[in-house]
Amino acid sequence: MLCVELLQLKEIYTMATAKTKKQPETTPNVEESALKELFVDELKDIYWAEKHLSKALVKLAKAATSDELRAALETHKAETDNQITRLEQVFELVEEKAVAKKCDAMDGLIKESEGIVEDTEDGSITRDVGIISAAQKSEHYEIASYGTLRTLANTLGYTEAAQLLDETLAEEKKTDELLTQLAESSINSGAKTEKA
Numbered sequence: 001m002l003c004v005e006l007l008q009l010k011e012i013y014t015m016a017t018a019k020t021k022k023q024p025e026t027t028p029n030v031e032e033s034a035l036k037e038l039f040v041d042e043l044k045d046i047y048w049a050e051k052h053l054s055k056a057l058v059k060l061a062k063a064a065t066s067d068e069l070r071a072a073l074e075t076h077k078a079e080t081d082n083q084i085t086r087l088e089q090v091f092e093l094v095e096e097k098a099v100a101k102k103c104d105a106m107d108g109l110i111k112e113s114e115g116i117v118e119d120t121e122d123g124s125i126t127r128d129v130g131i132i133s134a135a136q137k138s139e140h141y142e143i144a145s146y147g148t149l150r151t152l153a154n155t156l157g158y159t160e161a162a163q164l165l166d167e168t169l170a171e172e173k174k175t176d177e178l179l180t181q182l183a184e185s186s187i188n189s190g191a192k193t194e195k196a
């Protein structure tokens with residue numbers, strides 16, 4: 001009889017511990033939360049992305065045909081370097097070391113942009129259409145990342161960090177709009193009759 005009771009007790013204990021293991025611990029301390037960990041992980045991802053994008057923008061500007069596109073890419077390269085510094089300030093504000101973690105998405109987008117330059121004629125407007133397409137894909141990745149990071153910073157109570165992330169988000173959106181304007185005002189139509 002005692003043996004049966006012990007077995008039942010063991011079963012109840014196993015079920016109870018299995019249940020608690022599945023549920024994440026809640027902690028009143030944001031610094032030790034899983035959300036903070038996720039937030040910092042995303043920061044490391046975009047830090048890597050910005051550093052590599054900065055180099056890629058130099059290459060794209062050199063490859064561009066039109067002066068307007070080259071100027072837009074050079075301006076955004078300077079902005080990107082400032083965004084890297086801003087990210088370092090964010091790391092400091094949340095008391096974490098600024099470490100870059102490979103961003104597979106940006107790595108792929110940069111490789112795609114290099115492929116577009118290789119596959120298009122030097123000095124052609126068609127190349128500019130391709131560069132704008134590649135650059136906008138990167139901008140959209142950044143817009144999604146900074147939107148999430150800004151919101152998470154607010155959720156975690158990092159108001160100052162959220163403001164910095166919001167400044168970058170605004171720059172990324174502005175760049176995306178500028179690229180659309182360039183494509184729609186002259187570049188797309190200029191490429192329309194170019195020979196393949």
Ligand SMILES: [Fe+2]
Pocket residue numbers: 050080083142172
């Ligand atoms: Fe950026």
Ligand SMILES: [Fe+2]
Pocket residue numbers: 076080138139142172175
């Ligand atoms: Fe950007």
